[in-house]
Amino acid sequence: MLKKLDTKISAKNILKSLPNFLTELDSEDFMRKTYINEPTGDFFYNPWQLKNEFKKEPIVNLFNQLGPVGEARIIVLKPGDGYPAHADIDDRYHITLQGEHSYLIDLDNAKMYPTLVDDCCYLMDTARVHTAANFGYVDRIQLVIRKLLHNVQLKDPVNVKAKLIDPPYNVRFIFDQTVSVWLNLANKKNVIKSFKQTSEYEISFDLEKTCVNELETILKKSKLEYKITYDEILE
Numbered sequence: 001m002l003k004k005l006d007t008k009i010s011a012k013n014i015l016k017s018l019p020n021f022l023t024e025l026d027s028e029d030f031m032r033k034t035y036i037n038e039p040t041g042d043f044f045y046n047p048w049q050l051k052n053e054f055k056k057e058p059i060v061n062l063f064n065q066l067g068p069v070g071e072a073r074i075i076v077l078k079p080g081d082g083y084p085a086h087a088d089i090d091d092r093y094h095i096t097l098q099g100e101h102s103y104l105i106d107l108d109n110a111k112m113y114p115t116l117v118d119d120c121c122y123l124m125d126t127a128r129v130h131t132a133a134n135f136g137y138v139d140r141i142q143l144v145i146r147k148l149l150h151n152v153q154l155k156d157p158v159n160v161k162a163k164l165i166d167p168p169y170n171v172r173f174i175f176d177q178t179v180s181v182w183l184n185l186a187n188k189k190n191v192i193k194s195f196k197q198t199s200e201y202e203i204s205f206d207l208e209k210t211c212v213n214e215l216e217t218i219l220k221k222s223k224l225e226y227k228i229t230y231d232e233i234l235e
Contacts, residue, residue: 001106001111001124004121005093005121007062007066008065009058009120014059015097017057032075033074033075033088033216034074034076034134036054036072037051044070044089047068050063064144066068067123069145069148070145070148071146071213072144073145074141077132077139077141080135087127087130088126088127088180089149089184089195090125090148091127092145093121096140096141099138101135102133102136103126103133105130107204115142125176126184127185129177144162149187149193150190150193154191156209156210158209158212159205159207159231159233161203162202162219162227163227164202166225167201170225174223177222178221182214182215182218186218194206206233213231
C-alpha cells in the first residue's frame with residue numbers, strides 16, 4: 001500500500017516552518033485539516049500552488065522534488081482517534097511530521113503500516129480500502145498531498161453522469177467500498193478523464209465506451225440506486 005520514494009526531506013524542519021496554530025488542536029476536535037495550497041484550475045487535473053504563508057524553504061524544496069501535485073493538507077489526528085474506512089480516486093503522498101504508535105491501515109489485507117517520523121515521503125495506493133488511527137499520546141501530524149489524476153486522450157469516449165436516487169445515511173461509506181476503488185483503478189488504466197463531482201450526489205466523467213459494462217457491474221455491486229446517462233462525445 002505504501003511505496004517509499006527517494007525524496008529528501010526533513011520532517012522536523014517542515015514542522016518548524018508551519019504556523020503555530022496548525023499544531024494546536026481544540027479539545028472538541030478529533031481531527032483538523034489545514035490546506036496549504038490552492039487550485040489553479042481543475043481540482044483533480046491541474047497543479048495546485050502553495051499559499052504565500054507556506055512558501056517556506058523546507059516545503060518548497062519538497063514540492064520541487066515531487067513536481068506538479070494536487071491539494072495538500074496538514075492533517076492532525078488526536079490520540080485515540082481514527083476515521084471511517086474509505087478509498088480515494090486519487091493516490092496520496094504521505095509525510096509524517098509528528099506521531100507515536102500511529103498507523104495507516106490496509107483493511108483489504110488486514111495490514112498495519114506505522115507512520116513514523118523518518119524523513120521519508122511515501123506514495124500511498126488509495127485504491128485499497130484503508131483508515132488511519134492514533135494509538136499514541138501525542139497528536140499525529142501528517143502532510144498529505146493528492147497525486148494529480150491522469151489527463152489522457154480516450155479512443156472512443158462517452159460522457160457518464162451518475163446521480164444517486166434516495167441515498168442512504170451511509171452513502172459515502174458504501175460508495176468508497178466499491179465505486180471509489182473502481183474509479184482509482186480506472187484512472188490508473190487510463191480509461192477515464194474529466195472526473196468531476198457536479199453535486200453532493202452526482203458525478204460526471206468521460207469513459208472509454210468499452211468499459212461501460214464494467215462500470216454498470218460496479219454500480220450494481222454497490223447496491224446504490226443511480227440514474228445514469230451516457231452521451232456520445234464527438235471529437
